[in-house]
Amino acid sequence: MSGDIEQTIKEPAAVSRDLIAREVARRRTFGIISHPDAGKTTLTEKLLLFSGAIQLAGAVKARKSGRHATSDFLEIEKQRGISVASSVMQFEYRDHVVNLLDTPGHQDFSEDTYRVLTAVDSALMVIDAAKGVEAQTIKLLDVCRMRDTPILTFMNKMDREVRDPLELLDEVESVLKIQCAPVTWPLGMGKTFRGVYHLLRDEILLFTPGEERADGEVEVIKGIANPILAERFPLEIEQLKMEVELVHGASHPFDLQAFLAGKQTPVFFGSAINNFGVREILNALLEWAPAPRERDATVRAVSPTEPKFSGFVFKIQANMDANHRDRIAFLRVCSGHFERGMKMKHLRIGKEIRVSSVVTFMASSRELVEEAFAGDIIGLPNHGNMQIGDTFSEGEALQYTGIPYFAPDHFQTVRIRNPLKVKQLHKGLQQLGEEGAVQVFKPADGGDLILGAVGMLQFDVVASRLAGEYGVDAMFEGSAVNTARWVTCDDAKIFADFQRALSHNLAIDAAGNLAYLAPNKVNLNLTQERWPKVVFHTTREHA
Ligand code: G4P
Secondary structure (H helix, E strand, C coil): CHHHECCCCCCCCCCCHHHHHHHHHCEEEEEEEECCCCCHHHHHHHHHHHHCCCCCCCHHHHHHHHHCCCCCHHHHHHHHHHHHCCCEEEEEECCEEEEEECCCCHHHCCHHHHHHCCCCCEEEEEEECCCCCCHHHHHHHHHHHHCCCCEEEEEECCCCCCCCHHHHHHHHHHHHCCEEEECEEEECCHHHCCEEEECCCCEEEECCCCCCCCCCCCCEEECCCCHHHHHHCHHHHHHHHHHHHHHHHHCCCCCHHHHHCCCEEEEEECEHHHCECHHHHHHHHHHCCCCCCCEEECCCEECCCCCCCEEEEEEEEECCECCEECEEEEEEEEECEEECCCEEEECCCCEEEEECCCEEEECCCEEECCEEECCCEEEEEECCCCCCCCEEECCCCCCECCCEEECCCEEEEEEECCHHHHHHHHHHHHHHHHHCCCEEEEECCCCCEEEEECCCHHHHHHHHHHHHHHCCCEEEEECCCCEEEEEECCCHHHHHHHHHHCHHHEEECCCCCEEEEECCHHHHHHHHHHCCCCEEECEEECC
16 A cells, blocks of 8 residues: 555645646547548548647557457557557647546457546547447447547548448437438549538538648638639539538538437538548537536535546556556546646545555656546555445545446356365455456355456456466357346345246345346346336446
8 A cells, every 4th residue: 555655745736726626627638430441540640630639640559459469468558558648648639638548359359448538528429431330339338428528420431432421320310329410411422422411610621642741731612602612513502502402401400409409410521531521520529528517426426626626437457567566547637737746535445545656648648647627537556455436536525427337248257277276266356346347246155256347358358367366277169148137126025036936147246246047038027027116227337
């Protein structure tokens, strides 16, 4: 613990309410949601280049390709060390402080990906316009919907042969159940992609192919009726006029309140790789996306502009430095002002701590943070005493709510080669379960422990951490479990009957909650029908 706590006493300087209100108002904290290969990494890099946070194209990209090499233990260590720099990227743009939280995809996809979305105030959905709505986007949007998070949409890769734009909007509306309000509309596509028409400003932004402009300067032609357009793009402009008429008739005009309520998404078309359309997205984020808002806690709702500091942990990253068993708890500041060296209360264990080596995440590196405001993310180094969902405050006993665990999609049973290590196995899995690295289910009738995860990479990480930190050589095998639901029931007698009748399908998770493990969806549906008084939950909140 000694490393966590600074000995010298430092009283926080008084910070006025006005200053806090100003700082909160200029913050935007968001994440990008997309299916792998839609262009999230490319767009992230362009956003950073645009804001001047990085100078060199390729920096983010290089990290990404480095991440997918192999998955042996050392590699995972190394990858995690690298990927932390990109977990949270803070940059300034037009007098705003933007916090971009990474939502890992590909084989990195895990519960973290979901939970990161509990820490953002808005999300940017990137869709590959040639492919439309894909599986991972649907899942991520469902998570955003739990908190009615406002969503901006970027239809990417317009420089390719893509699908009909109207059809794309239809698909978003019907599959994702969110209204679309096009803000820009494409002029052609693929080889004849000429740019976009800004529906609100009545301007054409011209696309210059093959150019990677860091400053994002584009030629603008005012007015869709401007004769210059008919001269330069006679074919495309006729098509555009027809489409715009259709769009005005058939789609919804942008409505800020509907967007803020998570009911409508403004849609932009562009090409991330050509840095086209990126500025419009960034401006929309600043102008329309919300600054940090009030958050629910157990005892009351907390306003971001309250002077007292509070926040919650939404992600734990372990083993960032192979020489020290350190972990970093990522904390979303929800209210007040954080200053390095200040005292804060770790409410779950009821202890006051003074964290000195707090880090923030500038776009390029980990740096020591001096201060932070609501909306910012700070990293608290610790040795395992912080868990997902933990709340920190200046003393008030409150617990932020809405930080969920998700019913896993993948299951494995775990066994060990050396039976003498069973204690270490249980201890390791208990801790990894509490930390949120994986979900651990102990069957009610005994037998091998069952691990549940939302992404397969979680199993690799658990195996390497069991070996490295607990000296346990664990074997993972496929499990007969296909899906899980946490179960509760208001009627104690019915619940006792349920538990007796189905004990072979029941298990206890790391936090002591009862879960029903089903071999398939049909079994789950039948059980739900047979036990109508029992509630089957797809998520559970941090205990
Ligand atoms: P991800 O993080 O969402 O997985 O996607 P990423 O940015 O890595 O982009 C996936 C692929 O799509 C990359 O090609 C990238 O260059 C390409 N891409 C991104 N934006 C655009 C765009 O606006 N237009 C076109 N035509 N392509 C785009 P790759 O071949 O996988 O990688 P690379 O060889 O280009 O690095």
